Amino acid sequence: MTSTIEAAIGAAIAAIEARGKPANVYFVALGGSFSQMNAAKYAMEREAKTIAADAYSSAEFIARNSPRLGSSSVVVLCSKSGDTPETVAAARHAKEKGAYTIGLTIKGDSPLAQAVDTRVDYDATPDAGSADIPSAIVLRIAFGILAAFEANPKLSALNEGLAKLPGVVAAEHAKHRQATLDWAQQRKREPVMYTMASGSNYGVAYLWACCILQEMQWIHSQAIHSGEYFHGPFEITDSDIPFVVLKGLGNCRQMDQRAVNFAGKFSEKVLELDAQDFDFEGIDEGVREYLTPFVFLPLLRTYAVALSEARGHPLTVRRYMWKMDY
Amino acid sequence: MTSTIEAAIGAAIAAIEARGKPANVYFVALGGSFSQMNAAKYAMEREAKTIAADAYSSAEFIARNSPRLGSSSVVVLCSKSGDTPETVAAARHAKEKGAYTIGLTIKGDSPLAQAVDTRVDYDATPDAGSADIPSAIVLRIAFGILAAFEANPKLSALNEGLAKLPGVVAAEHAKHRQATLDWAQQRKREPVMYTMASGSNYGVAYLWACCILQEMQWIHSQAIHSGEYFHGPFEITDSDIPFVVLKGLGNCRQMDQRAVNFAGKFSEKVLELDAQDFDFEGIDEGVREYLTPFVFLPLLRTYAVALSEARGHPLTVRRYMWKMDY
Numbered sequence: 001m002t003s004t005i006e007a008a009i010g011a012a013i014a015a016i017e018a019r020g021k022p023a024n025v026y027f028v029a030l031g032g033s034f035s036q037m038n039a040a041k042y043a044m045e046r047e048a049k050t051i052a053a054d055a056y057s058s059a060e061f062i063a064r065n066s067p068r069l070g071s072s073s074v075v076v077l078c079s080k081s082g083d084t085p086e087t088v089a090a091a092r093h094a095k096e097k098g099a100y101t102i103g104l105t106i107k108g109d110s111p112l113a114q115a116v117d118t119r120v121d122y123d124a125t126p127d128a129g130s131a132d133i134p135s136a137i138v139l140r141i142a143f144g145i146l147a148a149f150e151a152n153p154k155l156s157a158l159n160e161g162l163a164k165l166p167g168v169v170a171a172e173h174a175k176h177r178q179a180t181l182d183w184a185q186q187r188k189r190e191p192v193m194y195t196m197a198s199g200s201n202y203g204v205a206y207l208w209a210c211c212i213l214q215e216m217q218w219i220h221s222q223a224i225h226s227g228e229y230f231h232g233p234f235e236i237t238d239s240d241i242p243f244v245v246l247k248g249l250g251n252c253r254q255m256d257q258r259a260v261n262f263a264g265k266f267s268e269k270v271l272e273l274d275a276q277d278f279d280f281e282g283i284d285e286g287v288r289e290y291l292t293p294f295v296f297l298p299l300l301r302t303y304a305v306a307l308s309e310a311r312g313h314p315l316t317v318r319r320y321m322w323k324m325d326y
Numbered sequence: 327m328t329s330t331i332e333a334a335i336g337a338a339i340a341a342i343e344a345r346g347k348p349a350n351v352y353f354v355a356l357g358g359s360f361s362q363m364n365a366a367k368y369a370m371e372r373e374a375k376t377i378a379a380d381a382y383s384s385a386e387f388i389a390r391n392s393p394r395l396g397s398s399s400v401v402v403l404c405s406k407s408g409d410t411p412e413t414v415a416a417a418r419h420a421k422e423k424g425a426y427t428i429g430l431t432i433k434g435d436s437p438l439a440q441a442v443d444t445r446v447d448y449d450a451t452p453d454a455g456s457a458d459i460p461s462a463i464v465l466r467i468a469f470g471i472l473a474a475f476e477a478n479p480k481l482s483a484l485n486e487g488l489a490k491l492p493g494v495v496a497a498e499h500a501k502h503r504q505a506t507l508d509w510a511q512q513r514k515r516e517p518v519m520y521t522m523a524s525g526s527n528y529g530v531a532y533l534w535a536c537c538i539l540q541e542m543q544w545i546h547s548q549a550i551h552s553g554e555y556f557h558g559p560f561e562i563t564d565s566d567i568p569f570v571v572l573k574g575l576g577n578c579r580q581m582d583q584r585a586v587n588f589a590g591k592f593s594e595k596v597l598e599l600d601a602q603d604f605d606f607e608g609i610d611e612g613v614r615e616y617l618t619p620f621v622f623l624p625l626l627r628t629y630a631v632a633l634s635e636a637r638g639h640p641l642t643v644r645r646y647m648w649k650m651d652y
Contacts, residue, residue, distance in 0.1 A: 024378065031557025042390070045380075049393045052350065052378040054371075059553035060524055063577035064368070067375045086553065166437055176549065192518060192546045209548070210558035218562055219517045222535070222548035227385035231357025232536035234646055235631035236544055262652050320560055326588050 001131045012118040013144040021149045023072040024052040028061045032211040033078040038203025039293045040142040058086035071098035078134045082110020086133040093234035129169030131162035157284035184306035192220040194240045199252030203298045212304045216315045226259040240271035250289030327457045338444040339470040347475045349398040350378040358537040359404040362461035364529025365619045366468040384412035397424035408436020416442040455495030457488035465650045483610035510632035518546040519568045525578030530622045540629045542641045552585040568595035576615030
C-alpha cells in the first residue's frame with residue numbers, strides 16, 4: 001500500500017466523518033472499472049447495519065437521478081483515464097446533489113480528479129496482488145466508512161490480509177503456470193465461453209466476460225450468476241460448451257459449488273478455479289471472502305495472456321474502442 | 327386487474343402501514359421471476375425519497391444475509407410454482423429476520439404461499455397487456471408503499487396506465503405481426519444473439535437472453551446494458567452479429583439510442599423495438615417509462631414464438647430443467 005493512497009483514503013474518511021453518517025454509498029463507474037465496484041457493494045451489504053450501498057454503470061446512475069442521492073450520500077467513482085465522459089458527468093451530478101465524491105484515476109489532473117472532493121491517484125501497474133488496484137482501494141474506503149460510523153472491527157484484518165496478497169498471488173501464478181498454457185491451447189478456437197461466479201467474485205466474472213473475452217478477444221460470452229444458472233442459462237450447457245467457474249469462500253461458495261457440479265457433469269470444458277486453494281493462512285476468516293477477487297483477478301489475467309498468445313490476438317487489439325467517436 | 331389481486335395488494339400495504347415506514351424493500355426471485363423484479367427496483371430508485379430498494383437472486387439474498395434485513399424491511403418474493411427451494415428458503419430467512427414478506431405464486435397452497443405474511447395468487451395466463459403479471463403486481467406494491475409513506479402521487483396514474491395496456495399491446499401485436507415472421511426466418515440459424523436495454527427495461531432484456539434464448543432456444547446470449555456496451559461488449563459487434571435493442575422512454579432512452587446507433591452502424595442484424603411507438607396517448611407522462619416493460623414483454627413473446635416455430639424448437643422443450651435433480 002503506497003502512502004499517498006493511504007493518505008487520500010484517510011483524508012476522504014475524515015471528511016466524511018466531519019459530515020456525519022451517510023445514509024447511502026454509491027459505487028459508480030463503467031466497464032472494467034464498474035466490475036471492480038462489485039466487491040465493495042457486496043461487503044457493504046454483508047457488513048453494514050444501516051448504510052445502504054449500490055453500484056451503477058455511470059450513465060444509468062445519472063438517469064436514475066435518485067431522490068435519495070443528496071448530502072447524506074457518498075459517491076465513489078473510478079475512471080482509469082479520468083476523462084470517461086459518463087463518469088465525469090456522474091461525479092458532477094453527484095456533487096450538484098450535495099454528495100461527497102471520491103474519484104479514483106491514474107491522472108491527477110484529469111477531469112474526474114478535478115470534479116471530485118477527494119481524488120485517489122492509483123498506478124495502473126498490474127496485478128501482482130497489489131492492494132492499490134481500484135477494487136481493493138474501493139473496498140478499503142468501504143471498510144473505512146464502516147469503521148468510522150458503525151464500529152465495524154474488520155478494517156485492520158482487511159489491511160493485514162491485503163498485505164499478504166502478493167505472496168498469495170505469486171503462489172497461485174506458480175501453481176497455474178503450466179495449466180494456463182494447456183488451457184489456452186485447448187480453448188484457442190472456441191467461439192463462445194461462459195463464466196460463472198457469485199457474491200464477492202461476480203465482478204471478476206463480469207470483467208472476464210465483458211472486458212477480456214468480448215472486448216479483448218472478440219469471443220462471445222456472458223457472466224452467469226452461479227445461482228441464476230439453474231433458472232435459464234444452464235440449458236445451453238453441452239459437452240462442447242466451455243465454462244470458467246470461480247468458486248469463492250463464505251456463504252456464496254455453495255452456489256458456485258452447485259454450478260460447477262452441474263456444468264462439470266454435462267460439459268467436458270469446465271475450468272474450475274477454487275479460492276479454497278489460495279494460501280490464506282494467517283488471514284482472518286472474517287475477511288477472506290472479501291479478498292478472493294484480488295487473487296482471481298491477477299490469476300485470470302494470466303489465463304487471458306496465455307489465451308491471447310495461443311490465438312495470436314493481442315489483448316491490446318481493438319476495432320472500435322479509442323479509434324472513433326461513439 | 328382482478329379484484330382478488332387488488333385485495334391482496336391492499337391487505338399487504340395496510341399491514342406494512344401498521345408496522346411503520348420501511349427502511350428498505352428487497353425484491354427476491356430467480357430467473358424469469360427475478361427478471362420481473364427489475365422494473366420495481368428501478369421505479370423505487372427513481373421515486374423513493376428515503377426507502378432503499380434492491381433486487382437479488384434468491385440464494386444470493388440468503389448468502390448476503392444483510393444486517394439491514396430486519397423488522398423495518400419488506401421482502402417481495404415470486405415463484406410461479408411456489409415451490410422453488412431457494413425462493414421458499416429466502417422467504418423463511420426474511421421472516422426469521424423479522425421482515426414483512428409478500429409472496430407471488432400461482433399456487434395458493436404452495437410452500438411459498440404458506441411461508442409469507444401475504445400471498446398474492448396470480449394467474450399464469452400470458453401476456454396480453456395484463457396488469458396481473460408478476461412484474462406489474464410488484465410495481466403496484468412498490469407504488470402502494472410509496473403512496474402510503476412518502477405521499478407519492480403516481481399510484482392512480484399508474485393504475486390508469488395499466489388499465490390501458492391491453493389496447494396498447496394489441497396494437498403492437500398487430501403492427502409487428504409480419505415483422506415477427508420475417509425476423510424469425512432471417513434469424514433462425516443464428517448461434518448467438520445479443521439483447522440490449524437499460525433502466526426499466528433491463529429486466530426484459532435479461533429474461534429474453536436467459537429464459538427465452540438460452541433456456542428455451544439453446545441460443546448463446548447475454549443481456550448487455552446499453553450504457554455498458556461501449557465499455558467492453560461493443561468490440562464483438564460485427565456485420566453478422568444479431569442484436570435486439572429495446573429503446574425505452576425517460577432519462578434512460580438516450581443510452582439505448584446511442585447503443586442502437588452504434589450497433590446499427592456495424593451490424594446488419596439489429597432489431598430495434600422502440601417504446602416511442604407505443605400508443606401511450608392519455609397515459610400520464612410521469613409513469614410511462616415504468617409501463618414500457620409490460621409492452622416489451624408480450625411483444626418479445628411473439629418474436630420468441632415465431633423464432634421457435636421457424637427453428638422447429640418449441641419453447642416448451644428442455645433438456646435439464648424439471649427433468650432431473652440439480
